[in-house]
Amino acid sequence: MPLAKTFSFIKDKFPESVYDVTESSGEQIFHIRSEVVRDVLEIFKEKGFNFLADITAIDNLTLGGFERYAVVYHLLSHDSLERVTVKAYVAEDKPSIPSVEKLWKTADWQEREIYDLFGITFDGHPNMVRIMNPDDFTGHPLRKDYPRLGNKERDDYPVIKPAFKRK
Amino acid sequence: MKITEKPLETERMVLNFGPHHPSTHGTLRIIMELDGETVVKATPEIGYLHSGFEKLGEDLDFNQYITITDRMNYLSPLCNNVAYALVAEKLMDIEVTKRTRYIRVLLSELSRIADHILNIGMLAVDLGALTSFLYGFRLREDIYDLFEMATGTRLTTSYTLVGGLMRDLPEGYGKEVNRVLVETDKIVNDIETLLNKNRIWQDRTKEIGVISKEDAISYGLSGPMARASGIDWDLRVKEPYSSYEDFDFDVVIALNGDVFDRYLVRTEEIRQSMKICRQALEKMPSGDVIIDPGLGYSLPPKDEVYNSIEGLIYHFEVTMPNRGMMPPVGEAYVPTESPNGELGFYLVSDGTRTPYRVRTRPPSLMNYSIFSKLIEGHMLSDAPAIIGSINVIAGELDR
Amino acid sequence: MDQDYIKSNVLTTTLESAINWGRKHSLWPMPFGTACCGIEFMAVLASRTDLARFGAEAIRFSPRQSDLLIVAGRISIKMMPVLIRIYEQMPEPKWVISMGACASSGGVFDTYSVIQGIDRFIPVDVYVPGCPPRPEGVVDGLMKLQKKVGKEKLSDYTTSNTS
Numbered sequence: 001m002p003l004a005k006t007f008s009f010i011k012d013k014f015p016e017s018v019y020d021v022t023e024s025s026g027e028q029i030f031h032i033r034s035e036v037v038r039d040v041l042e043i044f045k046e047k048g049f050n051f052l053a054d055i056t057a058i059d060n061l062t063l064g065g066f067e068r069y070a071v072v073y074h075l076l077s078h079d080s081l082e083r084v085t086v087k088a089y090v091a092e093d094k095p096s097i098p099s100v101e102k103l104w105k106t107a108d109w110q111e112r113e114i115y116d117l118f119g120i121t122f123d124g125h126p127n128m129v130r131i132m133n134p135d136d137f138t139g140h141p142l143r144k145d146y147p148r149l150g151n152k153e154r155d156d157y158p159v160i161k162p163a164f165k166r167k
Numbered sequence: 168m169k170i171t172e173k174p175l176e177t178e179r180m181v182l183n184f185g186p187h188h189p190s191t192h193g194t195l196r197i198i199m200e201l202d203g204e205t206v207v208k209a210t211p212e213i214g215y216l217h218s219g220f221e222k223l224g225e226d227l228d229f230n231q232y233i234t235i236t237d238r239m240n241y242l243s244p245l246c247n248n249v250a251y252a253l254v255a256e257k258l259m260d261i262e263v264t265k266r267t268r269y270i271r272v273l274l275s276e277l278s279r280i281a282d283h284i285l286n287i288g289m290l291a292v293d294l295g296a297l298t299s300f301l302y303g304f305r306l307r308e309d310i311y312d313l314f315e316m317a318t319g320t321r322l323t324t325s326y327t328l329v330g331g332l333m334r335d336l337p338e339g340y341g342k343e344v345n346r347v348l349v350e351t352d353k354i355v356n357d358i359e360t361l362l363n364k365n366r367i368w369q370d371r372t373k374e375i376g377v378i379s380k381e382d383a384i385s386y387g388l389s390g391p392m393a394r395a396s397g398i399d400w401d402l403r404v405k406e407p408y409s410s411y412e413d414f415d416f417d418v419v420i421a422l423n424g425d426v427f428d429r430y431l432v433r434t435e436e437i438r439q440s441m442k443i444c445r446q447a448l449e450k451m452p453s454g455d456v457i458i459d460p461g462l463g464y465s466l467p468p469k470d471e472v473y474n475s476i477e478g479l480i481y482h483f484e485v486t487m488p489n490r491g492m493m494p495p496v497g498e499a500y501v502p503t504e505s506p507n508g509e510l511g512f513y514l515v516s517d518g519t520r521t522p523y524r525v526r527t528r529p530p531s532l533m534n535y536s537i538f539s540k541l542i543e544g545h546m547l548s549d550a551p552a553i554i555g556s557i558n559v560i561a562g563e564l565d566r
Numbered sequence: 567m568d569q570d571y572i573k574s575n576v577l578t579t580t581l582e583s584a585i586n587w588g589r590k591h592s593l594w595p596m597p598f599g600t601a602c603c604g605i606e607f608m609a610v611l612a613s614r615t616d617l618a619r620f621g622a623e624a625i626r627f628s629p630r631q632s633d634l635l636i637v638a639g640r641i642s643i644k645m646m647p648v649l650i651r652i653y654e655q656m657p658e659p660k661w662v663i664s665m666g667a668c669a670s671s672g673g674v675f676d677t678y679s680v681i682q683g684i685d686r687f688i689p690v691d692v693y694v695p696g697c698p699p700r701p702e703g704v705v706d707g708l709m710k711l712q713k714k715v716g717k718e719k720l721s722d723y724t725t726s727n728t729s
Contacts, residue, residue: 026257027499053387053502053511054511054513054528056526058523058524074513105386105536106385106386106533113532132217132565141219141678146678149677150677153643153678154680154681157647157681157686159686159687160650194600216645219677223674223677235674238601238675241605242605300612301613305612305614308612308614311609321606323602323698562602
């Protein structure tokens with residue numbers, strides 16, 4: 001089983017950067033500091049986790065965690081059919097994390113999505129601009145302190161009147 | 168001076184393709200830099216259908232969100248329903264009945280047929296062949312009728328519940344499915360006869376948009392896109408969910424990774440799905456389609472709710488705020504094989520009746536991200552072929 | 567001229583009803599399909615519910631060639647400027663069908679990025695309810711619009727208030 005071996009290998013290499021290893025619904029979750037995320041994922045990639053299935057983020061405002069934001073990486077090994085979740089914690093005052101775009105191209109758009117929706121910047125990303133919302137959008141909607149109905153963005157358009165009188 | 172001595176020089180032109188363009192199937196926008204008719208650089212811009220699915224999910228409870236998942240991939244809504252029900256069940260550690268699982272497989276495979284047939288039809292329309300679209304849509308209407316029999320609606324099905332299904336299949340459903348499957352076989356054969364050896368079709372699709380194996384993995388491609396590039400990866404076989412291990416079918420793989428191969432993979436997958444449907448009907452077990460309501464995770468049958476006071480009280484117990492379905496604190500990720508690829512839901516729960524975070528792993532987003540690489544160096548007229556073969560669903564792409 | 571010739575060859579009508587008759591039986595729709603309703607709109611055009619029976623099968627994807635805008639699907643805040651521009655590009659006379667709950671009212675998507683009904687910003691003539699509406703519903707909406715077009719007054723078009 002490469003998973004257990006990889007865990008201990010990473011723990012030995014970055015002893016102070018690994019917070020914890022937990023399990024939820026039968027899946028291993030690896031909690032780390034955000035600074036080492038690129039090195040850790042590179043090790044995972046070398047050990048056979050060749051497929052980055054998904055990147056997402058969580059705002060831990062009321063959930064609780066090691067820091068305010070967590071960037072979540074779902075890795076998959078096509079050979080050993082194992083999955084692992086890596087959670088990298090990002091501080092609230094300076095939300096930034098190294099980009100893994102060089103390791104997997106799929107990270108490009110997903111990191112832009114996280115930047116757009118959570119406001120976490122990715123260092124080393126070639127094109128860190130909004131992807132889902134318009135460029136003049138303010139705020140980051142998936143943060144827990146952003147209201148679901150928004151800040152009146154959806155009402156801010158000119159009203160077009162019919163050019164001719166209609167009954 | 169002869170004209171031929173110096174090749175023609177043109178200034179580069181920037182062309183705005185979309186967001187409202189007939190071949191973008193909705194709302195994609197691509198800014199293309201052209202040298203003559205050759206695309207030098209393409210920058211896709213997405214987000215024109217961003218509707219805040221994930222924010223909405225944080226305010227709806229687990230059964231309510233199933234209705235929202237219909238609107239995500241609207242070509243095969245049942246696959247989304249099943250995927251979301253699976254992740255909620257994994258989070259709450261619920262084991263559903265065997266009949267539930269078989270019905271889910273049957274309907275997922277029917278949606279796969281409907282999805283692939285529309286995709287092939289639209290791809291053909293974009294390249295100028297209207298007939299196969301009309302053939303395909305006739306079949307799709309038949310499959311809509313099957314969905315309507317089972318779920319009550321054509322498109323937005325909302326058929327699954329956490330812990331089971333909304334209701335059982337109606338009487339005589341197997342006979343109807345078999346009739347449609349016979350029709351499917353005919354229509355797929357017709358479309359193949361029209362297209363496979365068609366000279367224009369081959370010229371427009373062969374060696375267009377070739378994806379290598381390494382690129383497919385690096386860009387996170389899955390489903391027919393990855394399998395057309397020679398990657399033997401099908402979640403139904405590799406990580407079976409919902410009793411897929413009981414069924415005997417082949418994983419379809421092609422080697423060239425071009426538009427033509429993606430089309431071939433999809434047509435062959437339709438045949439494999441038909442095989443699974445027939446097996447599911449044959450082996451369909453009897454029993455309930457919802458888990459015991461006593462566990463506190465599922466709604467009681469409607470019959471009891473309307474006709475007995477206990478049922479009504481129990482219904483309120485489950486649906487009232489701060490009561491009923493309370494999952495444990497934790498998180499779960501379930502990948503499923505949707506017609507487009509790995510459709511995963513990631514749920515984080517803080518122990519209340521609404522999830523803390525709902526994330527969808529949209530296969531369209533990953534599949535579409537390779538587009539700018541594929542189109543480079545091709546002609547402008549190849550763009551619709553490549554977009555069509557990727558099968559981008561804007562609802563899933565932008566969420 | 568003899569009476570028989572006039573009876574079989576001359577029709578008297580008003581200019582208004584002749585023009586409206588022509589307009590209502592040859593609506594050229596431009597489908598602005600964004601989401602699920604766009605798929606149902608395809609079903610409206612396909613073999614079973616053939617829209618050609620109502621003279622509206624000439625689908626044009628250019629706003630300059632069409633006089634009926636069918637907005638099918640949810641409109642996000644990023645898409646709204648595009649929709650406004652397309653509406654303004656269409657030549658008069660023009661009509662708008664708002665197909666489905668999302669275009670009419672935002673539907674289930676009460677979120678920060680979905681416009682809560684396109685009629686807040688552009689005029690709408692016919693609303694088709696449903697999420698998504700059945701093809702029969704869309705055909706019904708089109709027939710309602712035809713009735714409306716048939717009742718229009720030419721005098722309405724002379725008073726311009728484009729300011």
